[in-house]
Amino acid sequence: MKYFPLFHNTADLRVLIVGAGEVATRKTELMLKTDATITVVAPWQCDSMLGYVNEERVTLHSREFNPADLTGQQLVFVATDDHQLNCDISTLCKAANIPVNVVDSTELCSFITPSIVDRDPLVVALSSGGSAPVLLRLLRQKLEALLPARLADLARLSDSFRDKVKQRFSSVNQRRHFWEQVLEGDIAETALRGELDSAAQQIEDRLASNADMPAGCVYLVGAGPGDPELLTFKALRLMQKADVVVYDRLVSAEILELVRRDAEKIYVGKKASLHSVPQDQINQLLVDLARAGKRVVRLKGGDPYIFGRGGEEVQSLLEAGISFDVVPGITAAAGAAAYAGIPLTHRDHAQSVTLATAHLKDDSVDLDWPALAKTNQTLVFYMGLTALPVICRELQQHGLAADTQIALVQSATTAKQQVVTGTLRDIEARAAEANLLPPALIIVGGVVSLYQTFNAGRLGAQQ
CATH class of the missing domain: 1.10.8 (Helicase, Ruva Protein; domain 3)
Known part of the structure; x- marks a missing residue:
């Protein structure tokens, strides 16, 4: 963030404006909405500026700028057509630690003025740092239309x-x-x-009224596979209302940025074979926070009820008598497949989809391999990268051909997404060569053969 937004108290603010043409007048009109004391220095004034002078809303010194004019000033706007003068005033202000804005010369500014939507005392300020003024204008138009005049x-x-x-x-x-x-x-x-x-x-x-405020509650919210734009409207609304957000490792930093700023954030992250907070402690944490009257959002990567242990947490909430709701999210299988260009079903390749976790509660990989090793279906393994050798071996031993297509999707739907494809025979070597790390999703089946074609034609393809 190159420019940090601040709202300055203007009750006793002294502002100097150098220049009195139409551009300087626009800055003056902006400051006239505040309680600041405004002084204008310029040898010539346009009619609009003279109008404000005649109304005694600004103090005018009708002459050339003098460095002594900066004495006692706390904010300076420079709007002249003399580039050297603008540079000189900017240098003087910065040396004196006086914030200065030189119109249309960002490099000379120590602050910039935002685009403002004024519903005083509610003020919305927008800035692009001078990089996208047209986009900024369009955003302001949208906000003006969205925010009622009253x-x-x-x-x-x-x-x-x-x-x-x-x-x-x-x-x-x-x-x-x-x-x-x-x-x-x-x-x-x-x-x-x-x-x-x-x-x-x-x-x-x-x-x-004597009505008590609502008791604490818990919302199990699916954050999706990583891309913030895949959040549901309901998920975003609850994230903005939460008192506390309990989140795990699969929730991206970009999604956490959308949580209400003053909400307490508690990390209970997990990764393969390393649980920083045991599940039973997470369950109890949710109960304790709700009993303290907090509105808790349990933010989970993907969907809470698809390998997110949402069922275990709901059981604990029910036993404790805590009110809860579950907000579904786009599961990693759907997100990874869509962003990688791999359809989970296709009439020529797969008529069913099976979702499986490569790690059970006891960290084993004891799955129903005969049921999984069937043709004409797509297999999706969650949390399976460390178990990749076991998966490849067991699927082949139970009937799938060694040349069965397989894809590994790392950090699905994010800017870091990486896709590695191969077969059950060679995918381990390809994964090692690509240095893939969790979180990664495994997709097995004939649909993987469509990866190159489908991904190449997708808008915004990452591969």
Whole structure:
């Protein structure tokens, strides 16, 4: 992040604007929305700037810039057509540790101004760091259309009740849940219709009621195979509402970025043959957090009920009397196959799909090999890379030909995705040559023969 966004208190801010043409006037108009004290220095002024001077909204020094003009200033905008003057002022400001913005000269700026969607006191600021101004404009247009004009009224109404809500609810979680009920329900709709008195009375009534806040609960949420764009809307909504997020190793950093910033994040990651937190401790953690009144999201790679141990966690929640819900996610088999260009079913190659884990609860690989080693089906092994020699040996011993096609998909659906194909005879050597590491998915069957053709024609193919 090259430019870090900040919201500056403008109550006592002193701002200098050098230049008084139309560009400088636009910066002035932006600052006139704040409480800052504005001084303009320029030998010539356009009509719009003179209008603000005549209204006594800015102080004008109608002359050339002097370095002494920087004395006491806390923010400087430079908008002249004299490049050397712009460079000189930028150098002076940086030497004096005064933030400076030189219009249309990013290299001379110590700060840049964002594109703003103004619903004061709610302000949305967008920036591309000067790299994509057209994209920025399009995003702002979308946000302007999405955010109701009366959102400012709703924000001010909420602010007027902050102290009362603090008095009514002692914990941060209780207050957050209360405001979510207000802002996501009928009260907010009433305020956005302009019926502020009615909305205020509804808030008063809700505060006066003796109804307790909802007890803690747990949401088992499937995070999908890695690409954040594969999250469901419901998953994203719950991630933004969680008090605590319990996540594992298969949840990508990009997906964690979408979790609410102030939510507590607890890592309980696992990898092959190494469990940093035993499953029974994870189960108890979920129960304890919910009993403490927390809204818990158990974020799992793929789908919670497909080799995600979601069933074990639900059993513990049921025994403890904890309310829960399960949000399905795109399982790794579907994600890996789609992004690798390998269809899981195809009338010419496979009429069924079998999903299997290469590690059972006791870390064995004791599977029903005769049932797995059948033709005209696709096999998908989860968590199977370390067991690859066993898989290849057992499938051949139970009837599959040595030239049966097999694919290994590492870090499926992410920018690091890597696909290695081969046969049951040679895939071990190919995997070693490619230095594949978990997490990786194994796909076995005739559908793998379509990999090169299907992947080459796919938009955004990673291989």
